Amino acid sequence: MGIIEAKKYEDDVYSSLDQAVDYSKEFVFTDKVAEPVRNYEVYKPYNVPFVFSTNGRPYLKQLEQKSGIWFWDARNPKHPRRPLESWFTPDDLKLKLSAPLEKDSDKALNDDDIYPELANRDYQKEAIRAVENAIGEGKTRILLAMATGTGKTRMAISLMYRLIKNKRARRILYLVDRQSLANQTANSLKDNKIGSQPVSSIYNVKEFTDKMPASTTRIQISTVQGMVQRLFNSTDTADKPTPGMYDFIIVDEAHRGYSEDREMSDDELRFYDQSEYISQYRRVVDYFDATAIGMTATPAIQTVQIFGEPVYAYSYQQAVIDGYLMDHNAPYIIKTKLSENGIQFKKDQEVNSYNYDLNEQEKFRMPEDINFDVEAFNKKVITEPFNRAVCQELVRRLDPNDPSHGKTLIFAATDEHADMVVRLLKEEFEKIGNPVGDNAVMKITGQDRHRDIHIKQFKNEQYPNIVVTVDLLTTGIDVPSICNIVFLRRVKSRILYEQMLGRATRKYDGIDAFNIFDPIGQYDSMKKYTDMNSAINEKTVQRSVEECYSLALDAQSEDSLKEYRKQLVAKLQRKIQRLDDKQAAELKNAVQEDDLSAWARSLESATQSKLKSESGKIRTISEFRLKPRTALISNQEDEVVKVERGYGNNNEKPADYLEEFTNFIKSSRNEIPAIDVLINRPSDLSLQDLRQIQSVLSAHGFKENDLQSAWKTANKVDIAANIISFIRQAALGTPLESDTAVVDRAMSKVYGMADWTTVQMKWLKRIEEQLKQNHILGPNASTAFNDIEVFKEHGGYKQMKRVFGKQTDEIVSLINQNLYA
Incomplete structure (x- = not known):
């Protein structure tokens, strides 16, 4: 049907198709190979639905325009001409004719x-x-x-x-x-x-x-x-x-x-x-x-x-910004003696070698001195002590019996390595008194005969909770409950690395960010090459909010200002979209804007003068941190020497983080009135003031839990101090006190004021509980009891006056005098 062999254009089928189309204008082609299809249009100017041309040469991609069977659907002018490897069947043509234009x-x-x-x-x-x-x-x-x-x-x-x-x-x-x-x-x-x-x-x-x-x-x-x-x-x-x-x-x-x-x-x-x-x-x-x-x-x-x-x-970044995917926490970089120093073999040393093809060990004499770094671990050199040290650290942080922490996916180097890791994890869980069921920790690789069943269990059931794989689960498998990724295999492919990380990006109830455990240096080796966002221009991705802001302020032309302003607003909007309700409330309070997105949109047409006036808000949002074939066998002993964490927006060491906090408080006390009140007149501090301070500090990477952790690590002292104590210590050098000590000191004065009744003691206990939650009550009794919800819903200040009479105001005044003396 409609088949034209344009032999005189034997070397150029594409040109012959042009000639065939022209030639076909003179003929009407009818359907001889399938049932006639009624009521299809006359496909002017050719009067035929389909046009074919071939020189008889089998299709070859390298000679695409000089081989194959070239086909054009004349009914659809936009339908591209294309080569086929073989002819359509009658049924193919019949179905094509039955389709609408x-x-x-x-x-x-x-x-x-x-x-x-x-x-x-x-x-x-x-x-x-x-x-x-x-x-x-x-x-x-x-x-x-x-x-x-x-x-x-x-x-x-x-x-x-x-x-x-x-x-x-x-x-x-x-x-x-x-x-x-x-x-x-x-x-x-x-x-x-x-x-x-x-x-x-x-x-x-x-x-x-x-x-x-x-x-x-x-x-x-x-x-x-x-x-x-x-x-x-x-x-x-x-x-x-x-x-x-x-x-x-x-x-x-x-x-x-x-x-x-x-x-x-x-x-x-x-x-x-x-x-x-x-x-x-x-x-x-x-x-x-x-x-x-x-x-x-x-x-x-x-x-x-x-x-x-x-x-x-x-992109991944945009999906995180929009709230559809999880970000990751700062990675846990697990360092062991062997990973730091490498594994050394001496010339003429007799060692064991594992032959993967024969599945057996062989004796091998080293021809020269050789040193393997961590990149070669588990591939070129099999080292059980290194893997055991890593597994010992993992079992301290993972619990297969507690589903609230999500599931864990471990990437091993080989199928044999995956077997080793499964065995070591089970042994180490047993050692710490937390034995796990046989199916709680499992290998799922290409050699697993029941892999489809096990993948389904991993996705839908409580167990397995920890899965070790090689390459089977690197791509395409959706298990939203994966919240921990462990790299025991070094890869060099950006694509593979991003696919591996992608196993844990799906949102999971109760988890705000997934964890990365990296004992083999994978994260550092890849951080220069990937940001999970390959589709966006690299220079734009690497620019911070502050860099875009500076470029906009320094723009020398209207076109430049428009471009950099667009980048600035896009960066702000991406960060704003990533906020959860709690973070959004913090940031709104910090910058005193009810609608952050609307405020960002207002900058799209802002003059440079207007941008300058918004510098404080832009800086606050900018610094807001959002929730990071043969192988030698070595039996050299190993142990974890440290697990590093980074603090603040720049992943700093504990001492540097505390120093930066001190510098920030000293430089900001005059710019942020609430901080000045907290330092000089803490008894005048309101809950609204404290919330704004916490929001500003959080935006700059300073949070109570991180400050406590950094203080403990840097000073070897565990003090559960609240944010007020940290601020006063940084500004005035006052001793850091635990939250319990601060509240106990103030309440002991109150409890000693009078011989309280049972009802009054009940309310005093509520006051103490609120102090432990909020750190302060308020500048006076009226404000405190009318603003704090638990008192407000029981009648507020008026009700407290009925309970404590004239002593109501004295109680709050005494607490304020002794909380932060």
């Missing part, structure tokens, strides 16, 4: 402003619109870059629903590269609903175990390995998909299979040649006459080469 479907998509509830976040709808716009422009390779945990699968389901609903797609192939991801996608189609019906029941869905779609199939899930087998390696042509079988291919985790992330495929490389794997992966996408949509959190260079630059990007 693409321009009509594109208009229906554009007019459809209804998005399923399963993916109705603003950025998900923006991503869908970006893809649909690209489809309408005739693009056949489309890339979406969306951070891990932002709902790519749900977004894809919503997109597929809209494409099928508006008759832009008859059948869609959802391509993954692992069975576990195929199962996860199938479950998502069953679990997510449009209205009251699961998507899988609305559209006939074939899972990866079904080789061929039925005529009614609208969505088919397949692994790339299975599709490669059916397309290129099978002798059974009945199971071979045809080029026109799918209108769209959605490629999940589109970065997979390319050379930049080859470290992900340690197990696969034992069975597949990497270059062949990459070639076949791409060949699957190129085989079909279908628009390919790639989805990934971490685009590789090769990904962009195939799919083009992302039509939409939603």
Whole structure:
């Protein structure tokens, strides 16, 4: 049907297609290979729906325009000409003729402003619109870059629903590269609903175990390995998909299979040649006459080469800013003697060597002196003492029997290493008197025969709580309860590193940030190369709020001012969006603005003079901290020597943090009236004043718990002092007192005032409890008892006058005189 062999253009099929199109104007082509399709338009000026051209040379990507079967859908002018590896079947052509014109479907998509509830976040709808716009422009390779945990699968389901609903797609192939991801996608189609019906029941869905779609199939899930087998390696042509079988291919985790992330495929490389794997992966996408949509959190260079630059990007940083993903705490950098000093072997020393292929130990004599640093641990040199020391530290901080702390994912170097870590963790939990069940700590790797069952348990059940993996769980697996990441494997790939961190970014009730435990220097090795935000211009990402502010103030032209002001507002808005309710309340109080976003928006058109007047607020927001194949065997002893933590906004050492706090208090006492009142007239301090002080300090990285921890570490003294004591100590040099000592001193004076009745003692105990919670009552009795909720709801100052009579004001006055004397 409509087949034209333009032999005289044998060397240039693309040119021959142009000639074939011109030639076809003289003819009317009729359907001879399938049932006639009635009432389709006359596709002027050619009078034919489809045009083909070939020189008979098999398709080769390197000679794309001189090989293959070139095809053009003349009904749809925006439909790109493209080469096919084989001819359409009669059924392919019949189905194509039965489809509406693409321009009509594109208009229906554009007019459809209804998005399923399963993916109705603003950025998900923006991503869908970006893809649909690209489809309408005739693009056949489309890339979406969306951070891990932002709902790519749900977004894809919503997109597929809209494409099928508006008759832009008859059948869609959802391509993954692992069975576990195929199962996860199938479950998502069953679990997510449009209205009251699961998507899988609305559209006939074939899972990866079904080789061929039925005529009614609208969505088919397949692994790339299975599709490669059916397309290129099978002798059974009945199971071979045809080029026109799918209108769209959605490629999940589109970065997979390319050379930049080859470290992900340690197990696969034992069975597949990497270059062949990459070639076949791409060949699957190129085989079909279908628009390919790639989805990934971490685009590789090769990904962009195939799919083009992302039509939409939603970064990890932006998702954290918008409150959809978790930030991470400052990492726990676990340092041991061996990790600090390395492992040394001397020339002629006889050592044991482990042969992975034979699965046995061998004797080996060292040909020269050699020193292995921590990067080689668990790969080039197996060291159980190092791993035991790390496991001893981990069991001090993790508890598989307490689900409130979330789950833990440990990345090991090899399958054998994963076995060792599981064994050592169980032994060390036993040693500290916290034995765990056999399934509480588990290995899940590519060699786990029951990995799909274990992944499901890890996601949905209490146990396993701690899982050790190699590469199986680096990508695509959604377990929202993972709140701890442990690196025991050093990787050099940015993509792999970001995928590993991405396992813990999903929000989990009760956890405000996830933890990173790093005994092998992974975090430091990568921090210069990644910020989990590869789609944003690097220079802009690295600029701070204060840097953008300075650039705006120093701008010499209106265009420069506009650009830097835009960057400043964007930075402010991102930080504001990341605040939870408590943090937002702190910051609002600190800058005295009821609507932080509205205030930031007001700066979009601000003059330089206006920006200067807002310097205090901008500085406060800027500094607000938001919630960081053979191997030698070594038996050299090891132990943890230190676990470092950073304090404040700059991850400082304890003593430096305390010194910075002292300098800040001394420099700010004249700029912030409430701090001056606290230092010179603490009895006049109101709860509102104290809350503002706490908000300002928190914005600059100074928090009560951190100050207590830093004081304990720097001075070897554990004093649970409150923020008022820390401020007065920094400003006046007064001794630091615990909160209990301060309250006991004041209340002992009150208890000695009179022979109190039972009812009065009950109220005095309430006053003492409020002092321990709030550190102060207020400048006078009227303010204290009318402002503090527990007194206010029982009648406030008037009620207290009934209980204590004339002594009411004296009680508060005496407390204020003795709290911070």
